[in-house]
Amino acid sequence: MKRWFSIYLQLTRANIKRRGQYRGSIILSILALAILESSILFGFFIIIRHFQDINGWNFYQISFLVGLNHFAQGLSMIFMAHSRGFGRLVSLGQIDRWLIRPIPPFISFLGHDFALPCFGDLVSGSVILTYSLAKLGVVLSLKNVSFLIATILGGALIQSAFFVIASATSFYTEKSSNFTSLLVWNTKEFINYPISIFPSYIQIVLTFIIPFAFINFYPAHYFFKTQDILFHPVFIYLTPLIGIIAMGFAILFWQRSLQKYQGSGNS
Amino acid sequence: MGCWRLMYTVFRRDMTYRFDWFAGMFSTFLTAWIAILLWQILVHRAHYDEIEGHRLLSYIAMASLFRSLFSGTIQDYVQSEILTGRVAIDLLKPIHYPTLLVFHSLGEATSKILQIIPVFFSLLLFTPLTWPSSLLHGIFAVSSLFLGMLVYILLDIAIGLTAFWTTDLTGTRMMKQAIFFLFSGVFVPLWYFPKPLLFIANILPFKAMIYVPAYVYSSQNRPSTDTLWLQLFWIMVLWIAVISLWNRAQNKLVIYGG
Numbered sequence: 001m002k003r004w005f006s007i008y009l010q011l012t013r014a015n016i017k018r019r020g021q022y023r024g025s026i027i028l029s030i031l032a033l034a035i036l037e038s039s040i041l042f043g044f045f046i047i048i049r050h051f052q053d054i055n056g057w058n059f060y061q062i063s064f065l066v067g068l069n070h071f072a073q074g075l076s077m078i079f080m081a082h083s084r085g086f087g088r089l090v091s092l093g094q095i096d097r098w099l100i101r102p103i104p105p106f107i108s109f110l111g112h113d114f115a116l117p118c119f120g121d122l123v124s125g126s127v128i129l130t131y132s133l134a135k136l137g138v139v140l141s142l143k144n145v146s147f148l149i150a151t152i153l154g155g156a157l158i159q160s161a162f163f164v165i166a167s168a169t170s171f172y173t174e175k176s177s178n179f180t181s182l183l184v185w186n187t188k189e190f191i192n193y194p195i196s197i198f199p200s201y202i203q204i205v206l207t208f209i210i211p212f213a214f215i216n217f218y219p220a221h222y223f224f225k226t227q228d229i230l231f232h233p234v235f236i237y238l239t240p241l242i243g244i245i246a247m248g249f250a251i252l253f254w255q256r257s258l259q260k261y262q263g264s265g266n267s
Numbered sequence: 268m269g270c271w272r273l274m275y276t277v278f279r280r281d282m283t284y285r286f287d288w289f290a291g292m293f294s295t296f297l298t299a300w301i302a303i304l305l306w307q308i309l310v311h312r313a314h315y316d317e318i319e320g321h322r323l324l325s326y327i328a329m330a331s332l333f334r335s336l337f338s339g340t341i342q343d344y345v346q347s348e349i350l351t352g353r354v355a356i357d358l359l360k361p362i363h364y365p366t367l368l369v370f371h372s373l374g375e376a377t378s379k380i381l382q383i384i385p386v387f388f389s390l391l392l393f394t395p396l397t398w399p400s401s402l403l404h405g406i407f408a409v410s411s412l413f414l415g416m417l418v419y420i421l422l423d424i425a426i427g428l429t430a431f432w433t434t435d436l437t438g439t440r441m442m443k444q445a446i447f448f449l450f451s452g453v454f455v456p457l458w459y460f461p462k463p464l465l466f467i468a469n470i471l472p473f474k475a476m477i478y479v480p481a482y483v484y485s486s487q488n489r490p491s492t493d494t495l496w497l498q499l500f501w502i503m504v505l506w507i508a509v510i511s512l513w514n515r516a517q518n519k520l521v522i523y524g525g
Binding site (some may be wrong): 016022024025026027028029030031032033035036039040042043046049050051054055087117173178179181182184186187189190193197198199202 | 284286287288290291293297298301304305308309313364387433434435436437439441442444445446447449454455459460461464487
């Protein structure tokens with residue numbers, strides 16, 4: 001276990017060096033992520049300016065949802081960004097070499113890339129979070145901050161679990177970029193909004209099947225009270241637990257799928 | 268002739284992975300549907316009159332339906348060609364390289380257009396999306412969608428060609444997507460924009476990609492050719508940019524790998 005970890009660290013160090021070659025691009029990406037998040041917030045600002053609120057949620061509450069979502073996503077993407085192009089790696093036969101390394105292939109998968117640009121999400125995410133919390137009058141006490149950190153870690157785990165699951169499907173289908181975006185990106189669009197605006201079957205899916213609502217919607221109620229908490233108030237505290245369960249399941253699924261992998265490509 | 272062949276090949280390539288193609292179709296449906304659900308609530312609470320509400324929802328439905336057409340991979344293609352040195356092989360082909368890239372993108376777009384047609388009909392069936400108010404609106408919307416896609420493709424290629432200097436496009440691409448998201452009108456219709464933001468939207472090409480066709484589709488007014496001219500203007504500007512970038516890039520080319 002310790003040896004795997006040190007191998008992972010070495011892979012990561014190499015990746016940082018590789019990524020560090022394109023310094024200009026990293027700076028641009030960080031800037032781009034900041035612009036993307038401001039684009040989303042600008043959009044909500046325009047909507048709320050015109051329609052007063054979204055189902056009772058004001059602009060700062062929505063900003064908090066967006067900030068929490070993007071912070072967790074950025075944290076997860078740093079380790080998981082390559083799952084987006086994983087199908088391509090599989091179809092080129094590039095993962096075959098992972099199978100003959102004397103470490104578990106999953107470690108090779110984790111260590112394949114380390115996406116420095118995604119630190120941008122952390123920067124702009126924390127700006128949005130602190131700004132919206134300040135505007136909502138939430139004090140950054142020790143208790144609040146530790147709840148926030150636990151939530152973010154749990155949220156990042158939930159997010160990563162679905163990256164892992166989506167990339168595992170590449171072992172069956174070879175190309176799965178659209179499937180990844182279906183499972184991760186499209187579904188995640190729901191949680192930029194308070195999920196209470198959606199029909200109940202979507203709420204059920206986002207809570208019990210693809211539990212993205214735990215990334216931001218439920219924990220948000222810890223910091224401010226809106227009248228639309230769904231199902232049960234205990235859900236506010238469950239994010240870290242759900243994260244660990246989801247990740248465990250995802251790793252099992254990844255391993256099982258790898259057993260089914262039959263090899264491909266000719267490079 | 269060679270160009271059409273290339274376009275067809277790319278189209279075939281994208282259609283090979285059927286599972287992924289259907290996933291893409293479903294994801295397009297989901298995107299449009301999320302947007303419609305959100306705006307339905309907003310319209311409902313703001314007590315819009317029925318015509319106004321339907322017009323807005325049609326706009327939103329079409330804009331998010333079109334969105335999947337504006338997600339080509341030509342930038343990744345150019346970048347990986349340069350990084351691996353494969354671009355040398357494309358240069359040997361007796362086709363002007365930017366033209367080749369245009370047809371490559373058109374091939375990709377074709378498989379996506381096939382994807383959105385069934386989604387369009389299911390949106391008509393299951394959501395408040397309605398047919399355009401006349402046949403003329405429909406024809407204008409389709410032609411302006413096509414022009415909008417050309418604007419997008421040319422912008423993408425222009426950005427892709429900058430990889431000859433920078434070799435890594437991750438940052439630029441993300442930046443483009445961020446600006447596209449707000450100023451193409453895919454998220455919020457441009458008519459809600461406050462003055463300063465609207466001004467920025469008007470001088471950027473992104474408006475010509477999604478806002479124009481979706482607006483033409485959903486509007487009640489007689490469609491005018493002004494919007495088409497705007498799109499043609501952008502196509503010309505971007506094509507000139509692509510050509511001049513390409514002329515410079517040729518001297519800049521270094522082949523890595525082998």
